Amino acid sequence: MTDRQRIQDPSRQTTSEEAWLTAAYEVLTAQGVEAVKIMPLAKRLGVSRTSFYWHFKDREALLEAMIRYWEDKNTGTLVARTEAYAENVFEAVFNLFDCWLDPDLFDSRLDLAIRNWARSDPALQARLDQADARRQRAMTDMLTRFGYDAEEAEIRALTMIYTQIGYISMQIHEDEAKRLARMPAYMEVFTGKRPAQSDIDRFMARHR
Known part of the structure; x- marks a missing residue:
């Protein structure tokens, strides 16, 4: 029809x-x-x-549509944030941090649901592995653009990924103001450098 x-x-x-x-x-x-x-x-x-x-067509078609939505919204948006214009590594990583603070960019509830679902669905697990690898590559490439060597960039990217997956999997409900206030310290952990106050101010301004 x-x-x-x-x-x-x-x-x-x-x-x-x-x-x-x-x-x-x-x-x-x-x-x-x-x-x-x-x-x-x-x-x-x-x-x-x-x-x-x-x-x-059937339930499987509905489930496939939901998986595609997750791939586009979460992985697609995360990759786009790593590729967004940035004057320095701090602005680049703060662009990525937007995903962790804005559910319109990255849906943590959906990411957790997909990860739980994949435990009993090998085909979905394969797609989840591909999505995680794509996120890792994008974050690694972001860091190499700002002077990190490939190995260090990969380790720092993995640290960010594992931290965020931990937040999601543990279903941490953290006060938003407190989490936002901690972002400059996370930046220093993830990049090994302290952002300038001007970088912090620009980031804070768009989340207040």
Whole structure:
């Protein structure tokens, strides 16, 4: 059936693809992938089960759409932040830190849900490994652009990755102001250098 036929069919229910994905996201992040099922989602949305098939071939198609969303939002955005313009290494790493502070850039709940899901899904684990490798390469390349040799850049990138995965996996709920205040110290740990006050001020200004 073409998109035009779907739109013109008067029996088609109006629940959007985005609504199904949002409902699936809420269930996935709260209860895990096993709970993401068509009928419960339909009840959650207040529509019939058949309306699901206007948007997705089957449950696997819905799950695949969620994985692609995670790849684009989390890994794609993180890589883009490492490639953003920066005058020095501090501005570059602060650009990356934006991901840890702004859920519109990087969704920690979704990252945790994907990691938990991958434990029982070898195919997804392979994609997660690829995503982590892509993040590592991007962060390593970011540091080498600012004079770190390849080995040191890789170790510092891994330190940042493992720290953030630790935050996610341990589900740490830290006071936002306190976490923000600690960012200059994290910067010194991750880069081995103390940022100038002007670098800190620019970063703080966009998060207050």
